[in-house]
Amino acid sequence: xxxxxxxxxxxxxSKVLDMEVEEVTATGKIGEFGVLPGHAxxxxxxxxxxxxxxxxxxxxxMALNWGYFEIQDDKxxxxxxxxxxxxxxxxxxxxxALGRAEEALKKLTPEDKQHKVYEAALERAVIRMQVAGxxxxx
Amino acid sequence: MAxxxxxxxxxxxVKNTRQITKAMKMVSAAKLRRAQENVVAARPYAKKxxxxxxxxxxxxxxxxxxxxxxxxxxxxxxxxxTSDRGLCGGFNTNLCKAADRYIKEKSAAxxxxxxxxxxxxGYEFLKSxxxxxxxxxxxxxxxxxxTAVMLAQEVIDGFVAGEYDQVELxxxxxxTVMTQDITFQQMLPVEPEVKGISDETPVEFIxxxxxxxxxxxxxxxxxxxxxxxxxxxxxxxxxxxxxTAMDSxxxxxxxxxxxxTLQYNRARQAAITxxxxxxxxxxxxxxx
Numbered sequence: 037x038x039x040x041x042x043x044x045x046x047x048x049x050s051k052v053l054d055m056e057v058e059e060v061t062a063t064g065k066i067g068e069f070g071v072l073p074g075h076a077x078x079x080x081x082x083x084x085x086x087x088x089x090x091x092x093x094x095x096x097x098m099a100l101n102w103g104y105f106e107i108q109d110d111k112x113x114x115x116x117x118x119x120x121x122x123x124x125x126x127x128x129x130x131x132x133a134l135g136r137a138e139e140a141l142k143k144l145t146p147e148d149k150q151h152k153v154y155e156a157a158l159e160r161a162v163i164r165m166q167v168a169g170x171x172x173x174x
Numbered sequence: 175m176a177x178x179x180x181x182x183x184x185x186x187x188v189k190n191t192r193q194i195t196k197a198m199k200m201v202s203a204a205k206l207r208r209a210q211e212n213v214v215a216a217r218p219y220a221k222k223x224x225x226x227x228x229x230x231x232x233x234x235x236x237x238x239x240x241x242x243x244x245x246x247x248x249x250x251x252x253x254x255x256t257s258d259r260g261l262c263g264g265f266n267t268n269l270c271k272a273a274d275r276y277i278k279e280k281s282a283a284x285x286x287x288x289x290x291x292x293x294x295x296g297y298e299f300l301k302s303x304x305x306x307x308x309x310x311x312x313x314x315x316x317x318x319x320x321t322a323v324m325l326a327q328e329v330i331d332g333f334v335a336g337e338y339d340q341v342e343l344x345x346x347x348x349x350t351v352m353t354q355d356i357t358f359q360q361m362l363p364v365e366p367e368v369k370g371i372s373d374e375t376p377v378e379f380i381x382x383x384x385x386x387x388x389x390x391x392x393x394x395x396x397x398x399x400x401x402x403x404x405x406x407x408x409x410x411x412x413x414x415x416x417x418t419a420m421d422s423x424x425x426x427x428x429x430x431x432x433x434x435t436l437q438y439n440r441a442r443q444a445a446i447t448x449x450x451x452x453x454x455x456x457x458x459x460x461x462x
Contacts, residue, residue: 046222048319048402050215065383079226080382081391104226104392108379115222117319 039073041110043089045098045119052119053098059090060112062105077108082116084159086167097122099167101160125168134161178445181438185431192427198261199420206351206413212317213348213406220399227364227396229379230389239386240334241393244363248285251307251329251338252277253361255345255404256296257412258312263419265346265354265412266295272356273344274303288338292325293408317409322402329401330394333362345404346411352418354411359404361397 043060045053061070063085071078082103088095103116137158144151231242254273256266273296277287288307291297297309308328313321329341341362346354381388 046219048216048219048399049212051218065387069382077379078382079229079379079388081388102391102395104223104388104395106226113222115219115226 039110041071041073041075041107041112043112043114045087045114045116047116047119052121055091057089057091057112058093060087061089062087062100062114064105071107071112073110075107075110079106080104082114084156084163086163087114087119097167097170099125099160099164120164120167122167122170125164127165127168130161130164130168133157134165137161178438178441181434181441185434185438188427188430188434192424192431195420195423195427199417199424202413202417202420206410206417209406209410209413210348213403213410216399216403216406220403223392223396223399227389227392230385230392231364239389239393241330241362241397242364245339247283247340249338249340250280250284250287251290251332251341252287253290253292253325253329253341253343253401254296254300255314255343255408256291256293256299257408258294258314259412260295261419262412262416265415265419266293266299269344269346269356270296270299273300276344276358277304286338290328292405314405314409314412317402317405319398319402322398322405325401326394326398329362330397343400343404345408346415347404348407348410348414351414354415359400361400364393364396 040056040058043053043055043057059070059072061068063083064080065083082100082105084101087098087100099120101117103114106113137154140154141158144154252273256269281287289300289304290308291300291306292310293314294311297306297311300306310325332338333341343359343361345357347357349355
């Protein structure tokens with residue numbers, strides 16, 4: 037039996053996940069990383085991206101918004117603004133958001149204040165669709 | 175003695191009022207449950223984020239983040255959170271009075287005190303007394319995190335720009351359904367508590383990116399979360415207060431209906447007696 041870590045994902049609205057896992061990969065501020073049981077204490081911030089965890093050999097995917105990741109003594113705490121499991125994602129909504137963000141970005145220049153906002157929206161929509169796609173293939 | 179008709183009319187009107195207060199109580203009770211769940215759900219996030227902040231600031235040396243900077247506190251910003259709607263007992267009034275007292279107390283110590291209100295009731299109370307710097311109404315009907323992000327951004331921008339040196343938050347924290355505590359909370363500059371850490375050997379974390387950069391990301395988040403939490407507590411408190419107020423209003427209405435019914439019955443009996451007397455004396459005189 038492989039060693040396991042405790043994974044907790046918390047958002048301001050609820051505790052999304054609290055379970056034992058074997059492996060976690062996530063997108064950190066400066067790149068993707070993975071952790072296995074026995075990892076040294078580690079603290080990083082996450083960017084908009086994907087988080088995958090493996091439990092009993094089954095890999096599940098989640099779309100995350102801004103967040104922060106901490107592991108200590110095989111206990112992982114992930115604080116994120118939003119977290120959606122791959123089968124919870126509303127693809128239609130993500131597509132609509134993608135369209136809106138693309139439209140808005142065409143009209144804006146990188147100097148505009150709104151530009152960053154829509155860029156982030158675009159990124160979120162892309163990640164959501166990507167993660168949702170993985171649920172279908174499973 | 176009031177006429178039968180007018181008493182009857184009053185009974186009907188009190189009954190109508192009771193129906194409304196009862197309905198409002200039911201609605202508040204339902205909303206309260208959801209609001210309470212939200213408060214409970216938000217707690218772990220706020221707690222964890224606070225802990226991270228502690229670890230980080232304990233490890234921080236040298237360069238300070240602008241949000242940690244302590245300046246001569248001359249300009250204070252007071253954020254007052256109230257509900258948008260009334261009919262919830264002393265919920266808003268008490269908070270507004272506390273704000274009023276606080277401003278009067280502190281006006282000597284600070285050069286300038288600005289007020290920012292969230293919720294219509296607080297705005298209406300405070301605008302007649304002080305200049306309200308900014309007001310946000312109708313954001314509490316459905317508290318969401320985006321609103322908190324927006325508010326936090328406002329506060330942070332103003333602080334960094336030097337519009338104020340200190341930010342305090344005033345809200346009703348939700349203790350039980352019956353009681354709300356008026357709470358003052360300092361938000362900026364952030365004051366990390368340095369306690370208990372020295373007891374144990376601090377865990378050597380690997381930080382990615384650096385501590386300073388992480389802190390720069392987490393500090394504003396912490397402010398967002400604090401505002402979000404205060405918003406949720408205000409909403410829960412509002413419904414709790416309204417439920418209690420409407421409950422006692424319904425009870426009062428019941429009492430009043432009882433009294434009026436008694437009065438009505440007495441008046442009716444008196445009228446019957448008078449009528450009987452008239453008939454009897456009439457027939458007596460005919461017999462004559």
